[in-house]
Amino acid sequence: MDWIWLSTATAEENREEATMTRGQRITRRHTLGLCGASALSLSFKAHPAIAQAAVLRQGYQTNLWGMPTYYLLRSGALEKHGLKIEEFGVPSGNLTMQQMVARQVDLGTYAGPSFILGHDKGGLVGIAVIAHVGRTTRVMARKDLGLSKIEQLKGLKVANQTGSSVGNIFVDQIAPAAGLKKGDYQEVRMDVNNMVAAMAAKTVDAMVNVEPYNTIAEADGLATTIMDYREVDKMPVFMAATPEFVAKSAEALVAYLKAWLEVAGDFKTQPNKVADTIYSFYAGKGYSMSQDTFRKALATVDVEPGFPSDLQPYLQRHAEVLLKEKKISALPDWSKALRPEFMDKARA
DSSP states (O other), X not given: OOOOOOOOSOHHHHHHOOOOOTTOOOOTTSOOOOOSOEEEEEOOOOOGGGTTOOOEEEEEESSGGGHHHHHHHHHSHHHHTTOOEEEEEESSHHHHHHHHHTTSOSEEEEEHHHHHHHHXXXXXXXXXXXXXXXXXXXXXXXXXXXXXXXXXXXXXXXXXXXXXXXXXXXXXIIHHHTTOOTTSSEEEXXXXXXXXXXXXXXXXXXXXXXXXXXXXXXXXXXXXXXXEGGGTOXXXXXXXXXXXXXXXXXXXXXXXXXXXXXXXXXXXXXXXXXXXXXXXXXXXXXXXXXXXXXXXXXTTOEXXXXXXXXXXXXXXXXXXXXXXXXXXXXXXXXXXXXXXHHHHHHHO
């Protein structure tokens, strides 16, 4: 079945989303792009308790932040709980957030800044933290430049996915802390999937990127790490839902989170099974990287579904930065933005 993908992403963002031809061998001099947007219907046998539940439209990013969700979709756990799913994969979480604001997707994962923006623009609701990904995100520079400090990026071209959580954290927090204000470096708007190719072509000097692209660049001898984000932010990845879906499908959300709790253990007890499943996704898109390289990248994702007690102060700090930068209209009402009761019921 052919699907039409609608997005609120800008025309420039849509042009940046590169597609891969199955079987194409990718080297450091090829464009490293994943699929643009994909939608796949997964219809599961209905569980009696939620037989009449609406289909869950699941969004996720196709970098490693979204791969725990990809694994969930292929684990059989959702089938066990009688859920019906349609999946929508896009290159980065801010695009999933935009889809949710436009009510094209019901559920999606992204980091705190994108969640706050989504709540401000579309009333999106946080129902869980799925993983922590601070170790997956790095500021990297071309190896031939020999850079080791953020302040050394002054006057250089830095590839950044503008509007993404990692992009906002770099521009609003990391760069200013190193004495770099906007204009001190040239921010090059670019999808994370295309940054390694740009580094290889030397059209950019540095990149703010996530896994597996950082490990690929490192393995190919293209880039070295200036810093990773765990130094400033553990970066919880939120599972968010639209308020309409929360209102009409509370029982399905509890079943959905039960499935998450069940598969989370696989990342610790069956890491090879998880890695093989996720590796097949990238291999199917034409990436050529060793399984050892991939496992190294995957090990930086800490999967631990829950609802940590310190979420509100963490998000408040990010919200204050976004408000100062005039990226949101007001600080969120956390009693509306965060809904821990669904995870509480799933754990009961």
